[in-house]
Amino acid sequence: MKKRDIFEWIRLIDFSLIITAALLVIFGNLMVYSATHNVSQGSQFFYLKKQITFSLIGFLIAVCIVLLNYNWFKHYMMPLYVGNIVLLLLVLFIGRTTYGATRWISMGFFHLQPSELAKIILILTLSAFLADKKGNIGKISELFTVFAYVGLPLLLILIQPDLGTALVFLAIMLGMLFISRLRWQHALFILGTGILVIFLVFQFNLLREYQINRLMVFINPGVDPMGAGYNLLQSKIAIGSGSFFGKGLFSGTQTSLNFLPVRYADFIFSVVGEELGFLGAAFLLGLYFFLIYRGLAIALSAGNLYGTLVAVGVSSMWFFQIFVNVGMTMGIMPITGIPLPFLSYGGSSMLINFVGVGLLLNIYAHRFK
Amino acid sequence: MVRLDDSIKKRLAVVGVMVVIIFSILLIRLWSLQVIAVDKYSKMAESNRIRTISATASRGIIYDRNGEILVNNRPSLVVAIAPSEIENKGMLLKLGKLLNMTPDEIEGKLKDKTADPLKLRAIKYDVEENIAVYVKEHSLDFPGVEIKVESVRNYPKSTMAVHVLGYLGEINEEELRENENQEYESGDLVGKSGIEKQYEGILRGGKGFQQVEVDASGKVVRILDEKEPIAGNNIQLTIDSNLQLATEEALRDAIVVARRNGYPDAGAGAALVVNPNTGEILAMASYPTYDASLFIGGISSKQWAELNDKSSNFPLINRTMMCSYAPGSVFKPVTYVAGLMEGLVSHNSAFDCEGTWVGMGKKWPKHCWDRAGHGLMNLSSGLSESCDIVFYEVGYKLYKAGGEKLQKWAREFGLGSKTDIDLPSETRGRVPDKAWKKKFNEKYPEYQRWVPGDTVNLAIGQGDLLTSPLQIADLYGAIANGGILWKPHLEKRVLTAGGEEIHKFERERLADVSVSEKIMKELQRDLRRVAVDGTAKRALEGFPVEVAGKTGTSQVKGKDDFAWFACYAPINSPRYAVAVMVEQGGHGGSIAAPAARRILAASFELPSTGPMIVSDKSR
Numbered sequence: 005m006k007k008r009d010i011f012e013w014i015r016l017i018d019f020s021l022i023i024t025a026a027l028l029v030i031f032g033n034l035m036v037y038s039a040t041h042n043v044s045q046g047s048q049f050f051y052l053k054k055q056i057t058f059s060l061i062g063f064l065i066a067v068c069i070v071l072l073n074y075n076w077f078k079h080y081m082m083p084l085y086v087g088n089i090v091l092l093l094l095v096l097f098i099g100r101t102t103y104g105a106t107r108w109i110s111m112g113f114f115h116l117q118p119s120e121l122a123k124i125i126l127i128l129t130l131s132a133f134l135a136d137k138k139g140n141i142g143k144i145s146e147l148f149t150v151f152a153y154v155g156l157p158l159l160l161i162l163i164q165p166d167l168g169t170a171l172v173f174l175a176i177m178l179g180m181l182f183i184s185r186l187r188w189q190h191a192l193f194i195l196g197t198g199i200l201v202i203f204l205v206f207q208f209n210l211l212r213e214y215q216i217n218r219l220m221v222f223i224n225p226g227v228d229p230m231g232a233g234y235n236l237l238q239s240k241i242a243i244g245s246g247s248f249f250g251k252g253l254f255s256g257t258q259t260s261l262n263f264l265p266v267r268y269a270d271f272i273f274s275v276v277g278e279e280l281g282f283l284g285a286a287f288l289l290g291l292y293f294f295l296i297y298r299g300l301a302i303a304l305s306a307g308n309l310y311g312t313l314v315a316v317g318v319s320s321m322w323f324f325q326i327f328v329n330v331g332m333t334m335g336i337m338p339i340t341g342i343p344l345p346f347l348s349y350g351g352s353s354m355l356i357n358f359v360g361v362g363l364l365l366n367i368y369a370h371r372f373k
Numbered sequence: 374m375v376r377l378d379d380s381i382k383k384r385l386a387v388v389g390v391m392v393v394i395i396f397s398i399l400l401i402r403l404w405s406l407q408v409i410a411v412d413k414y415s416k417m418a419e420s421n422r423i424r425t426i427s428a429t430a431s432r433g434i435i436y437d438r439n440g441e442i443l444v445n446n447r448p449s450l451v452v453a454i455a456p457s458e459i460e461n462k463g464m465l466l467k468l469g470k471l472l473n474m475t476p477d478e479i480e481g482k483l484k485d486k487t488a489d490p491l492k493l494r495a496i497k498y499d500v501e502e503n504i505a506v507y508v509k510e511h512s513l514d515f516p517g518v519e520i521k522v523e524s525v526r527n528y529p530k531s532t533m534a535v536h537v538l539g540y541l542g543e544i545n546e547e548e549l550r551e552n553e554n555q556e557y558e559s560g561d562l563v564g565k566s567g568i569e570k571q572y573e574g575i576l577r578g579g580k581g582f583q584q585v586e587v588d589a590s591g592k593v594v595r596i597l598d599e600k601e602p603i604a605g606n607n608i609q610l611t612i613d614s615n616l617q618l619a620t621e622e623a624l625r626d627a628i629v630v631a632r633r634n635g636y637p638d639a640g641a642g643a644a645l646v647v648n649p650n651t652g653e654i655l656a657m658a659s660y661p662t663y664d665a666s667l668f669i670g671g672i673s674s675k676q677w678a679e680l681n682d683k684s685s686n687f688p689l690i691n692r693t694m695m696c697s698y699a700p701g702s703v704f705k706p707v708t709y710v711a712g713l714m715e716g717l718v719s720h721n722s723a724f725d726c727e728g729t730w731v732g733m734g735k736k737w738p739k740h741c742w743d744r745a746g747h748g749l750m751n752l753s754s755g756l757s758e759s760c761d762i763v764f765y766e767v768g769y770k771l772y773k774a775g776g777e778k779l780q781k782w783a784r785e786f787g788l789g790s791k792t793d794i795d796l797p798s799e800t801r802g803r804v805p806d807k808a809w810k811k812k813f814n815e816k817y818p819e820y821q822r823w824v825p826g827d828t829v830n831l832a833i834g835q836g837d838l839l840t841s842p843l844q845i846a847d848l849y850g851a852i853a854n855g856g857i858l859w860k861p862h863l864e865k866r867v868l869t870a871g872g873e874e875i876h877k878f879e880r881e882r883l884a885d886v887s888v889s890e891k892i893m894k895e896l897q898r899d900l901r902r903v904a905v906d907g908t909a910k911r912a913l914e915g916f917p918v919e920v921a922g923k924t925g926t927s928q929v930k931g932k933d934d935f936a937w938f939a940c941y942a943p944i945n946s947p948r949y950a951v952a953v954m955v956e957q958g959g960h961g962g963s964i965a966a967p968a969a970r971r972i973l974a975a976s977f978e979l980p981s982t983g984p985m986i987v988s989d990k991s992r
Contacts, residue, residue, distance in 0.1 A: 185384065244416040282404065289399055289403070
């Protein structure tokens with residue numbers, strides 16, 4: 005290979021994104037270990053081993069995706085869409101039920117969460133759908149087509165029920181619609197519909213008791229500190245007591261003494277806040293900010309509208325999850341079971357995030373075509 | 374290259390701005406939690422993980438003067454429940470069946486709002502071992518229930534001396550407030566009466582604590598700091614167990630006998646033995662008694678109501694020093710001394726008792742208890758026969774002399790003020806005088822004036838005079854020793870848990886009664902005559918030790934007579950002063966004096982051979 009070719013190759017790789025993603029993954033594995041190394045049962049490396057395994061598999065998947073051309077996905081829009089629906093239907097019939105929700109399909113050594121996969125498929129298929137409209141959804145009828153297109157998988161996810169992922173779906177859709185020159189009137193219409201839906205949900209008691217409790221706690225954090233408010237209070241205590249420099253890695257009392265609930269998954273940011281302090285948490289937010297920035301920059305530089313929309317979709321997904329998850333641990337968002345990208349323990353979510361990175365790198369690499 | 378058109382670029386820029394705003398919000402929130410509110414949350418994190426468990430010290434032991442244990446401690450199996458389990462009705466019902474308690478009783482114990490809501494509540498003490506084992510083995514059926522071993526008070530001599538010893542109870546809000554600077558906390562046991570209350574600070578010892586780190590489930594992860602509790606000090610009392618038992622028996626028997634012999638309302642009384650040379654209380658009995666072990670683990674409201682019901686005669690009261698009564702004729706020695714010391718009468722003064730006395734005029738006749746009359750009397754025979762007429766005369770002379778002389782002498786003998794015995798809730802009694810009467814009848818102007826009859830009534834220990842049996846015993850002790858009022862006391866010494874003496878009670882002079890030696894000797898001689906050929910002759914006949922004393926039969930409106938006897942022995946070198954009082958027991962000579970004889974017999978370790986009751990109509 006000639007020197008010039010190598011230079012060309014290097015120009016195709018977004019090293020900053022790779023480094024950011026790598027730092028996040030390392031960060032995440034460290035925090036998962038810190039949150040789980042003192043579990044009373046089993047090996048202290050149980051969770052770490054699994055998380056590292058998923059990270060490596062994710063890395064391989066990302067490499068595979070980079071080696072493809074993302075435009076290829078556009079041609080398989082319909083099979084992907086149908087496959088997605090089938091998978092989401094499958095989970096309702098053969099899925100594993102825990103805590104009253106049916107979200108997982110057992111795959112031997114790990115439990116696949118189709119709703120995570122559905123997020124990526126949504127991005128890929130909706131991008132193709134919108135790209136066909138040339139980034140123009142001027143007519144309200146087209147808007148309704150989009151709603152129906154997104155609505156079907158969304159409904160299946162709500163049935164599981166998985167409100168958190170459903171909300172991520174909406175965020176992805178809104179982000180991509182916005183880039184597709186959504187008209188302001190239509191934006192207002194969507195807002196109105198949203199308010200109406202919320203009203204109807206309360207009117208017909210469609211929320212489950214735990215969800216109402218979470219909302220109550222969000223509105224009034226002091227209520228029921230031993231019950232529904234416990235998680236939020238403990239999370240705020242963990243972050244608040246972390247102070248500027250933190251209590252030190254593996255030295256968080258809220259973490260190691262089990263005061264923090266689901267600290268290796270939904271509340272992992274509280275562990276960061278407690279053990280690494282403002283310095284560590286702000287650094288993490290900085291990494292996330294850079295990640296989103298790279299996503300949007302890649303969207304801007306994409307070789308075609310499809311690439312832009314995919315990049316926006318991936319960025320919207322991450323951005324929404326980061327905002328809701330981090331906001332939740334600090335009491336400025338209601339508690340929803342949305343994982344923090346790259347940090348929260350969980351195989352499906354980790355793999356999907358790697359797919360996201362792979363797609364972004366791919367779009368970046370094909371930006372000149 | 375297909376380039377994006379500008380409107381999409383603009384929209385991406387809008388998204389970018391939104392991202393910047395949202396991340397700024399997150400960062401600001403992070404700053405406000407971790408930098409601005411750091412103190413608040415740090416404290417909360419600390420209180421989350423650090424618990425201080427206080428360890429109660431072993432409470433001091435109470436001994437009698439010979440080293441016999443009156444109160445010590447023993448372990449008790451306790452069932453305790455987390456207060457939050459109050460909602461678990463099914464479990465409470467099951468547990469109740471096991472413990473023989475109704476769910477209401479258990480809930481009542483869990484409802485106490487003053488206690489720490491996180492602390493387990495003891496609901497039953499002294500649980501049988503097999504039940505405790507059952508609960509432990511079926512812990513899954515009894516969530517929040519724990520079996521603990523707690524140290525509780527133990528009374529090896531059962532109810533003996535219960536009024537002296539007192540009982541323990543949970544500290545109440547008022548006591549918590551009063552002892553704010555001490556290490557008391559809600560749920561602590563404190564002395565509620567008797568020695569337990571008086572010497573709370575000595576018996577209690579110092580609390581220890583254990584500062585531990587706990588995890589979210591409350592499990593102790595490690596111990597951060599620890600202080601061993603310091604055991605309370607032990608107290609040795611002046612009480613003599615054998616004499617105490619005999620005194621209680623004699624008192625109880627006297628009440629039973631009185632009840633069977635025409636005084637059905639006799640149901641309460643007091644008796645005590647004092648060392649006239651030191652003020653040491655050798656025995657102190659009050660009837661009816663109660664069982665202090667009822668208070669272990671908290672008394673039930675039903676039992677508490679019973680103890681405070683009129684029909685049970687208020688057994689919690691120590692009648693020797695918490696109540697005051699008209700002393701009747703046991704007061705006559707004071708009038709005797711007052712008359713002689715003020716020079717208003719002499720041993721040559723003659724009195725003619727015809728059964729009725731009209732010294733204050735025919736409109737106000739007063740009667741001797743002996744309506745037939747004693748005939749020609751002097752002061753000496755007046756005392757030994759307890760002739761009222763003699764003392765009416767002396768009283769009237771004291772009234773006419775002015776200056777409230779009789780009251781002055783009553784006070785000289787310690788009446789009307791506390792003896793300062795080391796027991797809580799002592800009564801001061803009452804020596805009535807002009808000022809008192811005026812104030813007492815504030816709302817009834819027509820009764821405010823002190824009249825001659827008031828002093829005349831006071832002279833025979835009636836009227837508005839009130840004395841506690843303890844004051845009377847101390848008074849007779851002063852007569853016995855020639856005029857020193859010793860402060861009566863129960864503490865002999867305080868010992869550390871290791872047995873080292875750290876305090877010894879030295880006798881303490883309350884006052885010197887300024888009676889001349891001559892007059893005191895005459896009084897002692899005439900009190901001896903009471904026992905030899907006076908009103909206590911029958912009761913004390915054949916008693917091998919020489920006793921001097923005085924009977925009393927006080928009248929209380931609407932009730933049967935109260936029987937009194939106060940005495941000391943032996944007359945030459947007195948070792949014991951005894952006072953006995955039986956509420957509504959009849960005549961002092963017939964009921965109280967025989968009881969005193971039995972108490973004296975026990976004091977001198979003689980066989981108890983006297984009569985239980987003798988016929989005597991004197992007052």
